[in-house]
Amino acid sequence: MIGELQDAYTNAVERAWESTVNVGVAGGPYSGRGPRGPWPRRGFGSGVVMDKEGHVLTNHHVVQEAERILVTFPDGRVLPGTIAGGDEDTDIAVVKVEGDGLKPADFGDSDRLKVGQPVLAIGNPLGLSGGPTVTSGVVSSLRRSVDMGNGGLKVIQTDAAVNPGNSGGPLVDLQGKVVAINTVTIPYAEGIGFAIPANTALKIAREILQQGRVQRTWLGVSGYDVNRRLAAYYGLTVSRGVFVGEVNEEAPAAAAGVEVGDVIVSVGDKPVAAVGDLVDAIREKKIGDAVDIEVIRLGRKVTLRGTLGTRPW
16 A cells, blocks of 8 residues: 555656756846846746647746746756746746757646645755755645735645745646646745646646737726625625725726725626635636626615626736
8 A cells, every 4th residue: 555655656756757847047137246246136946848849837926037048857958948928917927948859747637626635746946956856745725815916816725845946836646747836835834835726827828828918807996805894884784795996987897887885796697705706706707798797886786787808907
């Protein structure tokens, strides 16, 4: 039994190893000048080979300020890379390299993951030489919401150690399939790391390669989570939902009749209890979709009809 488990772990690593790379970056110089400066900014991360054409999946934050990128493969090859595109909201980027004999990763279906399932994080922690390293753990939680300034990114939480330099590397199952892309850790907490589901990462990467950027649906409101304190202050009749604090005059929400002071409680067939729910409900729709927007206005339930547009930034 122990031998079988050991073989499962080592075989999974061997399958994923050849498609895991180190992504080294150099940016503009640090401010100031030393006796031999100025010194360029340097950073490091990890990546996953997507295809034989040389597209490497990594994190947006790894390469966003890069002026030069070098991708190091497990066989020792070092190839220059260029940024094919990136998406800050999901922290996904695609780097292009030119080379032969690249071995793409085998991607799994992240929607089939279960809490408690064993996983392995592969990457290049702290930029250490000697090839990728491995940590093990389990899926701790699914669809955890992490606010990275994008309204809440849905990620997988794992207790497999994710250290600086692991960003952009694969989280794999015991079949060696990439089920997520490691992205962030919480420095003040032990054993908590986050990874972007593989299905999300591949969808974003393909949009980047096909369109040059990710086009997102847009409603055009900003607001706050309704809680008991907010409800009491404004005299609201509900204690959950999104209180609308601002409506963009050019947005679909304005055309639908959404007003400041409304409380959005559902979009389409999705109930909205907080801002994260509103973001999810909009992201799941397509540009041009017509949706019912249910709001509470002055204690009355009002249903509005709107057509989602394209986010202008």
